[in-house]
Amino acid sequence: MLEAQWNYPTAITVAEHCSDKLAQYCQEAGISAPLMVTDPILADSKMVRNALGACRLSGLAIQLFSGVQGNPTGQNIETGIRHYLEGQHDGIIAFGGGSSIDAAKAIALAANQSLSLWEFEDKGNNWKKADTDVIAPIIAVPTTAGTGSEVGRAAVITDEEHQVKKIIFHPKIMPVHVLLDPTLTTALPQPLTAATGMDALSHNLEAFCSPSYHPMAEAISLEAMRMIMHYLPVAYLDGDNIQARTHMLVASTMGATAFQKGLGAMHAIAHSLGAVYNHHHGLLNAILMPYVLAANQPKINEKMGRLGRYLALTQPNFDGVMKWILTLRQELNIPHTLADIGIDSQQAQRIGEMAASDAAASGNPVPFTATQYTDIFNRAVDGTLTN
Template identity: 40%
Template structure:
């Protein structure tokens, strides 16, 4: 047998009210001047003001410059804000975009050069070799699970291609996962981010890479999300459903250190070319890709069907996915969301170059991606 290496991430404080522990925790570390990194919309909402009310005794500044699919320039602007505030720590507060920026603001603030020089596949990648600011994360959506991830996905400013800074050093020291922070999310955001979480768990489980620890987490994450997502969308104030989705989101992100698949390669392309929300892009592609994957992983589809309580086994898993999407309000083909046929060549090019499909259960060529995108149009 070959020797495999495993590692699991960070300390998590999970449950309603966890956000109220942040101030005491930072003070216990001798920290006084946090920079909150969040997105433009959240910066103006009561949820951030309410969180700040629990940070008594700290000199708090807010960088609310994250929007859309986060870019390298947003990271550099956040680093400038960190320096201007003379901050000693970073609080990431928001969805996946804000947390991805927050993870590497400290890198850009303490290391030379542009953050793009620290992406893993840069030809002259710079090492993260200096101490980083203390970083804690508070997710306000249940989708990416970025709060427990050791990677930051940011887009190039001009091309919008997604690039990845990957290092265990950028992990949050503590995650304060408080489902109360998601109660105000509108149904369409809950649906799209929830499908992101579900996709992470499903694709991780289907990946042929060897990681039984992640397989167990991915299956349980799938079960939890399948049972809770519809309730979270239709009953926004249901705290149990919100808690379950936040847990499923984190489980998906922990599981996908095993790897993902072709759904994510398609979604990354749709984000780069058409600026589609990542969770929505996954939701629009998942049933088309899963239908194509079925013959290559029938036994695993049977397991997924079992944990999702799908009658009739794995062959009915994709119809169940389509019905779930319809019930939570995700409808229409790619064309209904601004994707045009003239986008296809560039979509295929980016998806083919994306790493995620390398661990798809069925090998994917450029011609296959063309058929998948056309099938979802």
């Protein structure tokens, strides 16, 4: 059995059933009245009922807020803040997938500030406007292995009014304790295992390709990609495989640790598409991945060689990595084109402009223009991978 306690990049407990001790970890973090933030589907699940029951038995004044939708909105955060303040809570349990964890982080940041949530958009030094003393401590319990939001210092929230996804950032919204319990992810259906797993891969791959100098992040991303190569297909085919589920949870946290180095064009386009079409973020990244790699090829040949050698691919170069990714997508039944999930080219120009101005675009190895982003998007709609 894989068990570990790490303190980098925050306190992380990895063990089967470690979430059973949630109440104890709350108490250790000085939280006596936590607000548990989750989505409406998980709210009805046995795992949430069990966690609530155990916390109440331990004397915690815990309450549930389950009004988080996929791609959480500013409205979701406002409602959550109301619950947090009315319940006089002193900390947050982020329980669920990336949407729940992102929403929990945004609530923790903005609940007690005099400024509104959007004032903390990840631009310049906006985060310095926050009063750090009143940011609520968070314990994160991910139930998917993909976003790695549990070790991130940012939250992606949709501004409904302007139909854009905004990145909210503050170093203090990194959860104080993360519980990686693989038993919480065994029930994840195959399509979600695939989409979230490919999101984890896209974080590591984009971080690895990003040209900024960050050798620590680069090393983390390489090993995480090796783990994903071996264990994502296993987790997909055999959901109850605890070892595969554990490795995927850890690879997912590694991805979010690594992408402090930067993300890239997959995320720039996926963020834009997510705001306009509301598709699953991981699925969008999975579909976009080969098209973005192809567009980046002139700048990533050397790195793809290094990645190919580390993964021990028979063809340790760009073509070999591309082949591996296309095969992996097939094994996971990921559609090859955006058209396959109902996205057409009608809004291509707008998507191109949104992607070029997305925060993730700055990490891409090639600084694409809006027109180039439109071209990549159109190729992903049509399935045009080669010139």
